[in-house]
Amino acid sequence: MVAEAEHTLQAEIDIDGSPLPEELQPVLEQIVVDDHLHLPDMFVLTFRDIERTVVADAHLRIGSKVVISSTSVGGTRPEPLITGEVTAIEAEYDALGGRARVRGYDPSHRFHRGRQTHSYRNVTDSDLARTVAQRAGVQVGEIDESTIAHEHVSQANISDWEFLQGRAREIGYELRFVEGKFHFRKPPEAKEAPGEGDFSSDDPLQLVMGQDLLEFRPRVTSSEQVKEVQVRGWDPARKDKVVGTAPASASSAQLTTNPAELA
Secondary structure, three states: OOHHHHHHHOOEEEEEEEOOHHHHHHHHHHHHHHHOHHHHHHEEEEEOOOOOOOHHHOOOOOOOOEEEEEEEOOOOOOEEEEEHHHHHEEOOOOOOOOEEEEEEEEEEHHOOOOEEEEEEEOOOOOHHHHHHHHHHHOOEEOOOOOOOEEEEEEEEEEOOOHHHHHHHHHOEHHHHHHHHEEEEEOOHHHHHOOOOOOOOOOOOOOOEEOEEOOOOOOOOOOOOOOOEEEEEEEEEEOOOOEEEEEEEEEEEEOOOOHHHHHH
């Protein structure tokens, strides 16, 4: 488990390209940013709104683009925590007055809007990614070209997110939103990671036991290990079976043993 990064309490908020008005800073009570790997990132801004004018003064509306940034302790410049869009504006009133609460998600929430049924012909997975992104109206970042053209692909009553996640898993790609842009690409290899760190390291990717790495439990097991993997399928065009075999290997870690020895 990795310790959470510390940030200053004074976050920077941009709304549709303009900073939050200075006069609204004192009435900003709370900022919440929830970063999730498999669900849309979320943010909540809570203002004390006695005069009921905060939403108008901040030029906030449904669909407004919001960028929340913060500078880490010891950092020199703000880093974006989330780039999202407003999806809900709420009011709350009590004996002390009123509050305005603004909620939003990163653009990936558009891929979760209900289930879709579509049929695609003669397309690659990168073609599918572009088509779905265009249909959802999201900004496209990096899309790595895939090589295999599929004669027919069906999206059968599932969300765009589930559909593209499934396509990405099949070809070893990753589906991500970074700073509001949609990416469908090959994940970076571990060789691009930084070298071993020490207690003076300031790179968050250099995990040091006792500093930012609080707990680590590696495990090697002989359970369900095999010497060889066989995949079987059926080619409807040729009306023939398709069989592929490959030796089991460990490509993500360097160990003194291998799956065949443990099987």
